[in-house]
Amino acid sequence: MSVKTLPDLVPDSKIKLPKQAERTLSSGLTVIAIRRPAVPLVELRLRVPFGRAPLARATLLSQALFTGTATMSSIDIAAELQAVGGGLSAGLDPDRLLVTGNSLAAGLDRMLEILAAVLTDPAYPADEVGTERDRLVDHIQVAQSQPAHLARTALLKRMYGKHPYAVQTPEPEQVRGVRPGQLRTLHAERVRPEGSVLVLVGDINVEKAIDAAEKALGGWIGSGRDGNVPPTPALEPGPLLLVDRPASVQSSLRMALPAVPRTDPDHAALQLANMVFGGYFSSRWVENIREDKGYTYGPHTAIEHFVAGSSLVVAAEVATEVTGPALLETLYELGRIASLPPGADELEQARRYALGTLRLGMSTQAGLAGLASIYASFGLRLDYLTEHSAALAAATREQVAEAAARYLAPSRAVSVVLGDAEKVEGQLSALTSVERGTA
Amino acid sequence: MARKVKIPATKYPVERFTLDNGLRVVLTPDRSAPVVGVAVVYDVGIRSEPEGRTGFAHLFEHLMFQGSENLEKLAHFRHVQGAGGSFNGSTHLDYTDYFEVLPAGALERALFLEADRMRGPRLTEENLRNQVDVVKEEIRVNVLNRPYGGFPWLKLPPVMFETFPNAHDGYGSFTDLESATVEDAQEFFGKYYASGNATLAVAGDFDVAAATKLVEAHFGDVPARPKPELPDFAEPGLSAERRESYVDRLAPLPAVAAGYRVPDPIADFSAYLPYVVLAEVLTDGDASRLVERLVQRDRIVTSVGGYIGFMGDEYQVRNPTALLLQAHMPPGGDADKVLRVVDEELDRLATGGLAPGELARTQARMATHLLRDTDAVLGRALPMAVLELQRGRPELLNELPRLVGEVTEAQIVAAAASLRPESRATVEVVPGANQ
Numbered sequence: 001m002s003v004k005t006l007p008d009l010v011p012d013s014k015i016k017l018p019k020q021a022e023r024t025l026s027s028g029l030t031v032i033a034i035r036r037p038a039v040p041l042v043e044l045r046l047r048v049p050f051g052r053a054p055l056a057r058a059t060l061l062s063q064a065l066f067t068g069t070a071t072m073s074s075i076d077i078a079a080e081l082q083a084v085g086g087g088l089s090a091g092l093d094p095d096r097l098l099v100t101g102n103s104l105a106a107g108l109d110r111m112l113e114i115l116a117a118v119l120t121d122p123a124y125p126a127d128e129v130g131t132e133r134d135r136l137v138d139h140i141q142v143a144q145s146q147p148a149h150l151a152r153t154a155l156l157k158r159m160y161g162k163h164p165y166a167v168q169t170p171e172p173e174q175v176r177g178v179r180p181g182q183l184r185t186l187h188a189e190r191v192r193p194e195g196s197v198l199v200l201v202g203d204i205n206v207e208k209a210i211d212a213a214e215k216a217l218g219g220w221i222g223s224g225r226d227g228n229v230p231p232t233p234a235l236e237p238g239p240l241l242l243v244d245r246p247a248s249v250q251s252s253l254r255m256a257l258p259a260v261p262r263t264d265p266d267h268a269a270l271q272l273a274n275m276v277f278g279g280y281f282s283s284r285w286v287e288n289i290r291e292d293k294g295y296t297y298g299p300h301t302a303i304e305h306f307v308a309g310s311s312l313v314v315a316a317e318v319a320t321e322v323t324g325p326a327l328l329e330t331l332y333e334l335g336r337i338a339s340l341p342p343g344a345d346e347l348e349q350a351r352r353y354a355l356g357t358l359r360l361g362m363s364t365q366a367g368l369a370g371l372a373s374i375y376a377s378f379g380l381r382l383d384y385l386t387e388h389s390a391a392l393a394a395a396t397r398e399q400v401a402e403a404a405a406r407y408l409a410p411s412r413a414v415s416v417v418l419g420d421a422e423k424v425e426g427q428l429s430a431l432t433s434v435e436r437g438t439a
Numbered sequence: 440m441a442r443k444v445k446i447p448a449t450k451y452p453v454e455r456f457t458l459d460n461g462l463r464v465v466l467t468p469d470r471s472a473p474v475v476g477v478a479v480v481y482d483v484g485i486r487s488e489p490e491g492r493t494g495f496a497h498l499f500e501h502l503m504f505q506g507s508e509n510l511e512k513l514a515h516f517r518h519v520q521g522a523g524g525s526f527n528g529s530t531h532l533d534y535t536d537y538f539e540v541l542p543a544g545a546l547e548r549a550l551f552l553e554a555d556r557m558r559g560p561r562l563t564e565e566n567l568r569n570q571v572d573v574v575k576e577e578i579r580v581n582v583l584n585r586p587y588g589g590f591p592w593l594k595l596p597p598v599m600f601e602t603f604p605n606a607h608d609g610y611g612s613f614t615d616l617e618s619a620t621v622e623d624a625q626e627f628f629g630k631y632y633a634s635g636n637a638t639l640a641v642a643g644d645f646d647v648a649a650a651t652k653l654v655e656a657h658f659g660d661v662p663a664r665p666k667p668e669l670p671d672f673a674e675p676g677l678s679a680e681r682r683e684s685y686v687d688r689l690a691p692l693p694a695v696a697a698g699y700r701v702p703d704p705i706a707d708f709s710a711y712l713p714y715v716v717l718a719e720v721l722t723d724g725d726a727s728r729l730v731e732r733l734v735q736r737d738r739i740v741t742s743v744g745g746y747i748g749f750m751g752d753e754y755q756v757r758n759p760t761a762l763l764l765q766a767h768m769p770p771g772g773d774a775d776k777v778l779r780v781v782d783e784e785l786d787r788l789a790t791g792g793l794a795p796g797e798l799a800r801t802q803a804r805m806a807t808h809l810l811r812d813t814d815a816v817l818g819r820a821l822p823m824a825v826l827e828l829q830r831g832r833p834e835l836l837n838e839l840p841r842l843v844g845e846v847t848e849a850q851i852v853a854a855a856a857s858l859r860p861e862s863r864a865t866v867e868v869v870p871g872a873n874q
Contacts, residue, residue, distance in 0.1 A: 004509045007551050009522055010544030013473055038471045039810040040447040066725070074735065078725035082800040084444055085807035087724060104807055106444055131734065135741045138692060138769055145586045145691045145872055247688075250576070250584045281526075282517045291513060294572025297580050317580045319572075349521035356523015356542045363472035364814045 015359065015386050018368065021206040022381075023214070027221045028194035031213045032372055033206040034382065036365050041085075042108045042202030042209075043365045045373035046099040046115070049195045050092065051227035051307065052164055056174035057186050060129070062092040063136050064183060065099070067128035069121045074128050077114060086111045088118075094165045095229065095307040096377060097191065102366070105203040112216035119220045122187050124180040137172045147245060147317070150439040151252035151418040154243045155313070158414055158437075159256045161236075164229055165306060192224035193217070197376040201369040232309030234258070235414045239433040240327075244421035251323040251419030253330065255314040258407050259303045262310075262378060266403050268391035273404035274301055274312055275350035277337040282349060285314075285333045293329065295322045307377065312407065320420055324427025327417070331431065334410040341401035354392050358385055444799075446806045446844040449813055453834045454647050455827065460663035461635025462557075464654055465823045465833045467642045469816070475643035476816030477549040478538040478824040479557065483631035484531045485609035486672050494574070494611015497530040498619060499627050501570040503537060504528070506561035515552055522548050531750055532609070533757045534825055540817050543644040547653050550641075554657040557634060562624045571616050578610050586689040590868055591696030591765050592749040598683045599698050599761060599864035604672045634658070635666040640824035640833065643816040673759055676700040677862050684774075684867035692741075694868040695774040697781070698761035699858045701747060705757055705830055713850035714762050715753050716843060718745040720793070720801050720851060721764070721784070727801075728784050733766065739777055740766040754839065755825040762858065774867045782860055789856035793848050806840040 019035040050058060066088060067074045081087055084107025091098045103111045143149040153169065160166035198217070200209045235258055260266050271279070278285035278301035289295045299316035318326040342350075361367045362385060375384050417428060418439065428434050454466040488495040504526075506512040519526045524541030537556075539549045582588035593608050600606040639658065641650060677700070702710040721729045722745035733740045743766040747753040766777055812818040813836065823833035 006518060007547040009548060012542050012544055039449060039814045041807060041810055075726045075731055079800055082724055082726055082804045083796065085803040102807060102811060104444055104803065131738055134769060138741045141691050142586065145689055147584055248584060250579045280520055282520045287513055290573055294569045297573055297576040319576060349517060352523045353520045359542050360474055360540055363474045
């Protein structure tokens with residue numbers, strides 16, 4: 001066996017931002033167009049402020065947005081979009097209604113026209129809304145049988161208490177009660193251009209794409225209602241919440257820790273501290289509970305940003321019989337990152353991963369569209385990529401250690417376990433105080 | 440009504456060569472973003488694993504990340520991620536792939552890492568036991584602890600097929616996984632992981648001449664070993680309908696999946712391709728046949744999907760394979776009724792043909808999906824590596840949008856007419872939750 005040495009890396013070139021343009025229309029809609037001509041397609045993202053919208057109605061509205069206009073049925077809409085290689089769909093998060101789509105670049109004008117028709121002239125026909133309502137009820141019922149969904153639901157409730165973010169999925173009965181007229185009202189009040197951002201990315205001329213958007217969406221007018229969500233409350237650590245899911249063969253372990261927005265001076269250091277702890281495969285926690293102990297398959301941690309607050313979420317599905325030991329290792333690794341500075345090498349490795357991920361994220365039309373749209377929701381633009389890269393490159397070991405001590409200490413964690421309570425309660429109680437709860 | 444749009448194509452360049460040890464190489468440069476994708480694909484998959492060793496191909500995929508000649512355990516992950524990249528691997532019916540996407544300056548590192556494990560992974564008892572545990576957790580999270588786990592990709596093949604290669608559980612039984620040995624792993628590596636049984640594809644920001652030199656430098660000294668003969672997994676199609684059902688104790692609602700055998704995807708690609716388009720005519724979006732009828736009109740399913748290949752890799756699968764339809768139903772849903780309506784719609788298509796514009800719009804949407812996938816460097820490196828492996832034609836990736844666009848109405852009609860109840864295998868999920 002000959003010994004071979006690892007080749008050096010060729011240093012990265014400076015990040016080059018693609019050609020872009022932006023215009024805010026008189027209606028209050030901001031349009032951002034970005035050129036990446038690698039394939040003859042265009043990506044579309046539209047985010048409409050939707051904070052504090054009534055949850056069941058808003059969720060059904062997102063499912064039923066494309067069910068019809070005064071002149072087009074749901075099938076017409078789908079067929080017309082398909083004819084230009086296009087598709088549009090909608091989703092909801094606690095802050096925004098999000099329309100996602102793409103088409104052949106030559107179909108951009110048509111996709112925008114159809115989007116405009118849906119936004120300005122929605123019908124919410126009773127029949128189609130009924131179909132979507134039944135489907136949504138069924139989907140929620142299926143989601144409620146998924147351990148990951150149940151664990152998330154319990155964690156959100158535990159994190160946010162009475163804050164609007166505490167419940168992000170409506171109950172089936174609430175959805176069953178929603179009528180088409182209520183969707184029309186909600187649409188009229190909230191699906192508005194003011195504060196909305198449309199992002200177009202692809203094989204486009206950026207100025208012409210904005211002109212096309214202005215032409216198609218010029219008739220979408222009307223002021224939005226205040227959707228500001230109050231700041232999220234501070235996390236209140238307490239006993240671990242144990243939610244029973246009898247006969248589970250795995251336990252879903254979740255923890256929430258405090259985090260800061262992207263614009264906070266601590267953000268880059270905290271992101272690096274999270275990486276070293278558990279935020280990527282080559283982190284201490286993943287190497288420990290997966291590659292050393294074999295407790296789990298896909299453990300991960302991530303900083304989640306919402307408009308009203310950010311948090312760091314830790315998630316692993318672990319075998320029932322090692323639920324306690326998995327919690328022990330998690331608390332150990334949190335304690336270690338919070339009390340000792342990271343090694344210089346492991347910090348450099350995490351830093352290069354974070355910087356590389358930014359580059360990879362902007363290397364496709366869909367990736368760029370997603371980044372530009374998410375950043376815009378927080379008032380940021382694509383140049384944040386460059387600024388954040390500089391912050392990641394500059395963060396020192398001391399700053400990372402400080403951020404870890406401040407945000408990742410195990411004493412600050414809010415913890416939830418969903419699993420077979422009979423089998424895991426004893427294991428967990430040996431490590432921390434436990435209270436029973438429901439999902 | 441629907442206007443016809445011109446279907447665009449990609450023109451990604453394709454450079455091919457073969458090293459003395461038999462490794463086939465595809466380079467497809469593109470300077471539009473400073474990133475590279477590297478894929479190595481081995482011609483072994485679930486269908487090749489030995490009897491009594493269900494799940495072994497996938498378990499072995501895990502072992503390929505556990506250190507190699509010049510790399511300790513964990514080093515592979517750290518070197519890829521420490522270069523700013525991401526990695527993964529996946530096991531399919533007919534191949535196993537390993538891949539990285541990285542900033543362009545890390546190309547040589549990725550080649551070094553892939554070459555090192557092609558020379559020899561570190562197959563130790565400790566790593567094997569650790570990864571058996573990890574794979575068991577993977578099966579728990581994806582199959583045992585969630586509703587509809589393994590539906591339909593693990594549930595339909597045993598109804599549809601007779602022979603072990605085609606019918607067995609590709610994730611494997613815990614008994615088989617736990618009894619796997621280091622010797623099994625060594626033998627599997629020796630037999631299937633020869634350089635001549637693999638392809639390497641690199642896509643993205645590099646110079647062809649420089650990359651060729653790097654490939655030769657890193658892979659050139661991988662020792663040549665005999666390449667295994669490719670088995671024929673063919674078995675006769677069904678002559679009578681087969682139906683099975685099982686209770687899923689976690690599922691709250693019923694579901695059904697049906698499979699129909701289709702022509703040989705490689706030997707008879709021109710006969711096969713219309714089935715790929717047919718699956719989309721039936722299920723792509725609200726204006727498709729089955730969504731319109733089953734979801735919107737009859738409201739007897741909540742969702743319906745159609746695709747070819749149990750893992751959704753229609754251009755990367757060998758014979759035998761199937762066109763699958765799967766549907767989730769509302770409470771009290773009736774699978775028989777769903778299948779009867781599917782038959783009606785297939786008959787209607789076979790006798791009445793397509794509506795004006797229906798085929799063109801389906802083809803336009805398929806082109807968008809194909810082009811969108813190739814926008815990512817791995818969306819080119821991975822399929823090109825498999826197309827080289829299975830067909831010696833990586834450039835087929837560029838041709839697919841056009842070929843899809845050339846499928847005719849007559850071909851769709853004939854394909855629809857061939858999907859008969861008597862040639863269908865069906866598996867039904869009986870909800871066991873809340874009982």
